[in-house]
Amino acid sequence: MQPIVIVGSGMAGYTLAREYRKLNKEQELIMICADDAASYAKPTLSNALAGNKQPAQIALADATKMAEQLNMRIETHAWVNHIDAEKHQLSYVQNQQTVELGYSKLILAVGANPIRLAISGDGSDDIHVVNSLTDYRAFREQLDQKQDKRIAILGAGLIGCEFANDLQHTGYQTTVIDLAPQPLGRLLPQYVAEEFQKKLHESGIKFILGTTVEKISKVKRHYVVTLENGHSLAADLVLCAVGLQPNIDIAKHAKIETSRGILTNSLMETNQPDIYAVGDCAEVNGLLLPYVMPIMQQARALAKTLVGQHTHVHYPAMPVAVKTPAAPLTVLPVPHNVDVNWETEHFEDGMLSKAVDSEGTIRGFVLLGATAAKQRLALTKLVPDLIPPQA
Known part of the structure; x- marks a missing residue:
């Protein structure tokens, strides 16, 4: 055979x-x-x-x-x-x-593969992406050589926010840039995203939203990142995490x-x-x-x-834990083809938002903060399977 x-x-x-x-x-x-x-x-x-x-x-x-x-x-x-x-x-x-x-x-x-943005300037070839251990080795090698610690991250999605949190926590100054008006734009309703951004901002992470990078230029030992809105910032390393x-x-x-x-x-x-x-x-x-x-x-x-035991994949509800300790977050994304209304409960350290469809069924949720996170298992059990088990 x-x-x-x-x-x-x-x-x-x-x-x-x-x-x-x-x-x-x-x-x-x-x-x-x-x-x-x-x-x-x-x-x-x-x-x-x-x-x-x-x-x-x-x-x-x-x-x-x-x-x-x-x-x-x-x-x-x-x-x-x-x-x-x-x-x-x-x-x-x-x-x-x-x-x-x-x-x-x-x-x-x-x-x-990582999506790469079309960015002009003599520094654009130095943009890092991290989608493998090989990529990460190259990123860390450059990171360890930098005396200054200003890192620009392109993309305020899940990976961009996780890297921002990791870098900020270890003494780097991170700025996250995204065309979207909020972080985790595809996963969070606006008011949760605002609270999530606020908590990350309080940890020292800066956000520049609603614009994108036009040009990256080398200037001595660092880069000048020019934005489409006309503003610019200095960075010692640029990481692209747009998806x-x-x-x-x-x-x-x-x-x-x-x-x-x-x-x-x-x-x-x-x-x-x-x-x-x-x-x-x-x-x-x-x-x-x-x-x-x-x-x-x-x-x-x-x-x-x-091995001959024909088995259909079963997708139960599968929440995603976002690795941002400065703003603990768990998300169960809502299926793309489902219309929902959000119902929110506020806590001292965050909030719980449930996405409810027209029949009153929970189709997704967002848990921000340690208090909300305790309800993860109970809520997950209430959400229908994405792909039900088949005989």
Whole structure:
């Protein structure tokens, strides 16, 4: 029998391999990845400074150790450049050599790439993005070399706010810039966002909202960040965290259907036989959820399917804990196609906001502060599943 091939060594790829090995110890598994295949938890990157972790301490195991643990062949620094779905074959480039490989099942766990803004100026090439341990090593290397500590962060979304909190907590002066009028614009109602921003501001984080960066110029040892509103600020390092875009190019070339991500059904199947997708690249039944819990649910279900126990993924309500200790926040995002009204309860240290649909059902919530956080479990039980369990 041909091997099962996993493309990608992120959390999705490794979690799937672990779950599969619990069910089948012998089937040949091959992982192909573009980097060094170190195993680590990506969420730890945005609070590593506060946790006093150096990049070398973040990796849990290298490729050699993971290959041994999972009885799996791992091809590092290798790029898949062609998939022939009909022949169940792919090719990848490694050390400037093209390698052909047949597969019985192919799993695309290719993740997402950071969105890069079109910014002019001779400093624009120095903008950092952090979407991998490799990125983070480069970021920390530059950070450690800076005598001054002014950091500009482009993007007031989840990752931007987490990095801002981590940097500010460890002595850096952070300024967060976003075109939106509020932080976490896609997740929070306005009045919660205002309170969240206020708490982060009180910790020292500055926000410049309603405008974007036009130009970044090098001036001696720092940068001048020029905004579209005509203002400018000095920064010693610029980090871009405006969001992620699923990697769908290799899927498109293989005639796999894509939309925002690689389209799959609840069995994680694409439209091509024996090709599946998991993780940040997978759009499951129209849902694109780049968070840890959905990845775990996908990997457990797909592992069973791969051993012949056809298992549909189950998405219960899965709240997201935002790593901003200066303003503790838990969010259960409201499904895009649901109209809701927000009902809010205020506490001394924050608030609880429930998103209620026309039938009186809670479809999402926001918990700001330690008092509200205590109601997380009770509220989660009241929210309908995003994808119900199937027999």
